[in-house]
Amino acid sequence: MSSERTAHSDARPVRGRGPGRRSLLKAAGAMALGVPLAAAGSRSAYADEAPVDAIVVGAGYAGGTVARELSAAGLRTVVLEARDRIGGRVWTGTFAGQRVEIGGGWLGPEHHHVLNEFKRYGLTTVQDVAATRMVMPAASGFEEVDPVAAGAELSALNVRLYDGSERYFERPTEPLYRSDLLAEVDKLSMADRIGQLDLDPVRYKWLNGSAVLYSGGPSTRGALTSMAQWERLAAGRPELTTSLKPAQGMTALLKAMLGEAKAPVLFNSPVTRVVQQSRMVTVEVAGGRRYSAPVVVVAIPTNMWKTITFEPGLPQAHADATREGIGVPHGTKIWMQVRGDTDAVYAQGDERAPLLQLVPQQQLPDGSRLVIGFSGPSLNVSDRAQVQAALRAFLPKAQLVDYRAKDWGRDPYAQGAWGMRRPGQLLRQLPAVQQPHRRVVFAGGDIASGWHGAFIDGAIESGLLAARQVTALLG
Numbered sequence: 453m454s455s456e457r458t459a460h461s462d463a464r465p466v467r468g469r470g471p472g473r474r475s476l477l478k479a480a481g482a483m484a485l486g487v488p489l490a491a492a493g494s495r496s497a498y499a500d501e502a503p504v505d506a507i508v509v510g511a512g513y514a515g516g517t518v519a520r521e522l523s524a525a526g527l528r529t530v531v532l533e534a535r536d537r538i539g540g541r542v543w544t545g546t547f548a549g550q551r552v553e554i555g556g557g558w559l560g561p562e563h564h565h566v567l568n569e570f571k572r573y574g575l576t577t578v579q580d581v582a583a584t585r586m587v588m589p590a591a592s593g594f595e596e597v598d599p600v601a602a603g604a605e606l607s608a609l610n611v612r613l614y615d616g617s618e619r620y621f622e623r624p625t626e627p628l629y630r631s632d633l634l635a636e637v638d639k640l641s642m643a644d645r646i647g648q649l650d651l652d653p654v655r656y657k658w659l660n661g662s663a664v665l666y667s668g669g670p671s672t673r674g675a676l677t678s679m680a681q682w683e684r685l686a687a688g689r690p691e692l693t694t695s696l697k698p699a700q701g702m703t704a705l706l707k708a709m710l711g712e713a714k715a716p717v718l719f720n721s722p723v724t725r726v727v728q729q730s731r732m733v734t735v736e737v738a739g740g741r742r743y744s745a746p747v748v749v750v751a752i753p754t755n756m757w758k759t760i761t762f763e764p765g766l767p768q769a770h771a772d773a774t775r776e777g778i779g780v781p782h783g784t785k786i787w788m789q790v791r792g793d794t795d796a797v798y799a800q801g802d803e804r805a806p807l808l809q810l811v812p813q814q815q816l817p818d819g820s821r822l823v824i825g826f827s828g829p830s831l832n833v834s835d836r837a838q839v840q841a842a843l844r845a846f847l848p849k850a851q852l853v854d855y856r857a858k859d860w861g862r863d864p865y866a867q868g869a870w871g872m873r874r875p876g877q878l879l880r881q882l883p884a885v886q887q888p889h890r891r892v893v894f895a896g897g898d899i900a901s902g903w904h905g906a907f908i909d910g911a912i913e914s915g916l917l918a919a920r921q922v923t924a925l926l927g
């Protein structure tokens with residue numbers, strides 16, 4: 453097709469909207485205001501050095517929350533960020549001339565931490581595009597279904613799937629409140645639980661396709677208690693969990709938080725070593741720069757902890773969490789510009805489909821439509837023909853004009869996509885992974901109590917807890 457353009461690859465930088473330049477300038481401004489950090493070792497970032505109270509590693513939502521809270525408490529803080537931008541697994545970029553979310557992008561009405569923050573900074577949400585058609589797995593391939601009837605049937609299936617969760621997650625924001633009831637369920641994978649329902653093959657695919665998507669691999673990987681907790685947190689309306697979008701983009705809130713924090717963010721600073729000695733912690737960045745403070749907050753993905761040398765070594769629960777991983781291994785988000793069939797179609801794959809989900813987005817002035825796809829490991833997103841074929845499995849008349857894919861499993865500073873606990877991780881690792889290791893505090897959406905893993909709400913919740921832990925450590 454002559455109008456086709458070259459597909460974007462993961463490695464291509466996003467132009468135009470990156471927050472990096474502004475935040476770097478902000479960092480320089482903070483230095484001029486006399487809030488630079490203490491640098492130990494041969495190379496220092498600033499000539500004018502002064503001690504900081506805390507170092508935050510990672511400028512995602514968890515780290516940004518910690519920095520904002522500590523600054524509000526009058527503590528001098530610096531943020532060390534491996535990338536050249538803020539946001540981590542949230543990344544507001546561009547595609548087809550539109551602002552798009554390369555990572556996390558949706559919110560729900562039960563995301564109370566996020567919505568409180570939106571209120572604080574005067575930010576707003578908009579409803580996501582509503583699907584008018586729906587494609588679901590059939591006995592063979594996929595078929596178009598009535599969205600209202602299929603929605604009702606999915607709700608009924610979910611009631612069976614999560615039966616008992618109102619008891620074992622009596623308080624959904626405190627997942628261990630009824631830990632006495634969890635022993636039997638926390639060991640179950642989504643595949644185990646779906647298998648217990650004795651479904652016909654098509655309804656099995658309906659439930660298992662969704663479980664495979666969230667598990668970022670086979671549904672044997674994802675824990676029943678992860679999805680059941682999200683369902684309970686959503687007050688039984690999981691479909692609302694992704695019903696909203698931030699009107700100003702997903703990074704806007706984090707920019708506002710870091711703006712209030714006035715903490716310098718030092719980009720291109722991947723931390724490689726964290727050494728605790730008496731009452732100081734020294735952090736080493738690739739290339740040898742070293743910084744010291746009485747407390748360090750590690751606000752990076754759990755999967756990344758294993759890339760840092762901790763002295764003394766991590767406690768057992770932390771070591772297990774990073775070895776096993778909470779960020780799911782496969783999670784590729786693909787923005788597609790589509791012609792030919794431009795209705796707002798929602799589609800769900802089965803466990804073997806190259807595309808596990810299609811979510812319709814806005815129609816463009818030229819009549820084409822943007823669609824988000826999530827793919828599993830079987831789709832090679834650098835092969836345009838494969839992406840086109842995967843799209844046509846759902847929408848046979850659709851033509852792929854252009855696409856941009858981001859494989860978060862291969863991202864060097866995430867090493868996984870959104871988080872979803874594995875079977876047994878809730879009981880084995882919470883609340884231990886939320887506890888400081890002497891003067892090193894941990895934060896991150898992956899280890900939140902409430903909206904853990906797949907939601908920035910959990911990252912903010914975890915950042916708030918970490919900030920309280922820092923204040924307690926500093927006495």
Ligand SMILES: Cc1cc2nc3c(=O)[nH]c(=O)nc-3n(C[C@H](O)[C@H](O)[C@H](O)COP(=O)(O)OP(=O)(O)OC[C@H]3O[C@@H](n4cnc5c(N)ncnc54)[C@H](O)[C@@H]3O)c2cc1C
Nearest residue numbers: 510512513514534540541556557558723896897906907908
């Ligand atoms: C494809 C995708 C879709 C998602 N969809 C949604 C959604 O719709 N809604 C939603 O709410 N959430 C969604 N999420 C989840 C959400 O993005 C995460 O839960 C959240 O961003 C986690 O925040 P965090 O601060 O804990 O970690 P991160 O965002 O990963 O931030 C950690 C930061 O640490 C930095 N870092 C890593 N290693 C080092 C190091 N060694 N030294 C220094 N810095 C380091 C990283 O570069 C990063 O900036 C999605 C995630 C993905 C990947």
